[in-house]
Amino acid sequence: MLKTKSFPSVFETNTTELVDVADGLLEGLKVQVDDEQYVVGDLALREGTAPHKGINNAPSDLDYRLLLRAGLLVAQAGGADTPLTLTTGFPYSSYRVHRRSAGNLIEGEQEIEFDGRPFGEGEHSIVGVDIADVEVLPEIEGHVTATREGEIEEDDPFFAVSLGYGTFESVLSLPSGPVQRTATSGHGLRYATSMMAERLREKHYLDMPTEHQIDMAMRRGTVVAGRQRYDLSELRQKVLRIYYNDVVSPALKKAFDDSDFGQTRKMYLAGGGALYTELVDAFDDEFGEVLSLEVVPDPAAHVSRGFALHAAGVNGKSPDHAVGLDLGNANTSVTLFDRERA
Template sequence: MLKSYNFPSVYEATNQELSNVAENILDGIKITVDDNEYIVGNLALVEGYSPHKNINPAPTEEEYKLLCNAALLLTQPKGEEEIYLTTGFPFSTYMLYRDKAAEILQGRHIISYDASTFGGPANAKREVNVGKVEIIPEIMGCTTAIREGKLQEKENFFIVSLGYGTCEAVVSTRAGLINRSAISTHGLRHAVNLLANELAKSFYLNLKTEHQIDVAFQKGSITVNRVKHNILDIREKVLKIYYSEIIAPNLRKAFTDDDFNKCSKMYLVGGGALYPELIDCFKEEFGEFVSVEVYPEPEKCASHGYCLHSKIKSNVAKSAIPNNVDADEIKIFRNPQLAVGMDIGNANTCVTIYKDGE
């Protein structure tokens, strides 16, 4: 039903000819934006010299357009199929970026890419037609995934999104989100920076980029001067500091006794929910009062929710067409629809497609 493609939100400008270096398009993304060639995601990690990322880029910045084009390329619409696209931003940037993002994403996109990286033609183009764009808060996308996806949650719950750039939390009720309970604060990047500072006391990190440090953070090990070092103890230490100094104080201010009276579950989503050390911090503080649950494949939660939002909204819109109006007269329904959710994350970009019958 939901098919997701996930890749690191890293890129690097290149003038290399890269032929047959990947098995598929996901691992071989090389695209052209404004006459500049870039390797993106997994290919940037393998073939790049210093792959990097930008934190919370504005829709007008080249980095955002680059990652959007890479994500849209992976949707691979068929023929005249139009995309009903939903994406979003954290609370902290949602109002600022919403309108501009919709303006940039709406309409036809001609994406130039190099398919020779995975055995195709060097100068390939793909047309992607975005018939409708919805921009919603990221945390709303996550709650949609929990309520409308496989979990089908019907009760009230707390949700904490542990993203790389931003950590957000809110109370979700059957009637909607409680705005008073919403918080937006520093993301997992804070812990990664703490790790880098700690490592710098013992190693010369050889000008490693932030993303390279993040990859080491994820793996729990780092190779310096050809020697592989286990950093799990340091990772646990900085994650506990991050939780106690950043997350916990914000949650204590946001969640009241009345909220705990309403909710019996807390869902953890986002890439930070992949770390057992961080999950244990939540269970230690809240496990006595609520059941702490981790969304399956938590790094894909927002993208799943965006996609389900697209599917629901497109179905509602179709059902609202008057019987005496030919759907061909309405632009958005001129062609078959493909429901898509796109999460341009600071650590990873994830695009999810709704496929009927799968």
């Protein structure tokens, strides 16, 4: 059985002494990189003033290195056995560029420095995480692997569509493997949230909200401005429909032809965007008569779960060594194999 821990992919520099402000490590991440301390995830949202996120970062970027260390810390605390076999990924459009540098960055002994005081531990803590094997895949392959080898156990051909914050991706998956011709990447949900932010600023003073705050307001369907709460459901429906019509639908029309639809009757949606019923309805309007449309269980963690299943398939050891790490633009998800209990 798989278990996934996730935290928001946001961070902020912080040198404040934070003591006993979180229930555990996941809620109290304060990680050191290049002699600077950063609050990460939920702690950044609670204690930071303007926590921010990066979009589709390269392995050399601070954002990537910081979230990587935080993710490894969560994996180590979650009980993963070392040496780890870790699988992670990048959008299809960039994974060839980054896979070698990411592998070189991750593989080997990682020494992670963090401040444990936010959740009741020591001020300066160091843990070592030994990573023996690293696999870097296109993120859409994580979706396919989770759909075929995970809870769904799909054996037939299907269209895989992943609706992430930074990118959306899709591919036709056959039992023999993906059809490379159909693989596509496009703008993610950030397109819709940026549009929402512009329209909100036309009517309300939003007190300099960060990109993550706009993203969260869109998820909740409400925003507070001038100490008044406003319903965003109508605006959310509008920007998501525009996003689908302007970005998603044209890309899928270009990627999939009639011969592809002749090979399958199924489409599986994953990623955080699959949690929006407005977006799922747009897919159903276009494909409902020709395909069976299904949102995968726990869509935001689906790619990470596929990465963990892939890692377990290549490490040659117990699945307890396998880790799937999805450094997403909205959330970072760490998936391990839960130990069997007697």
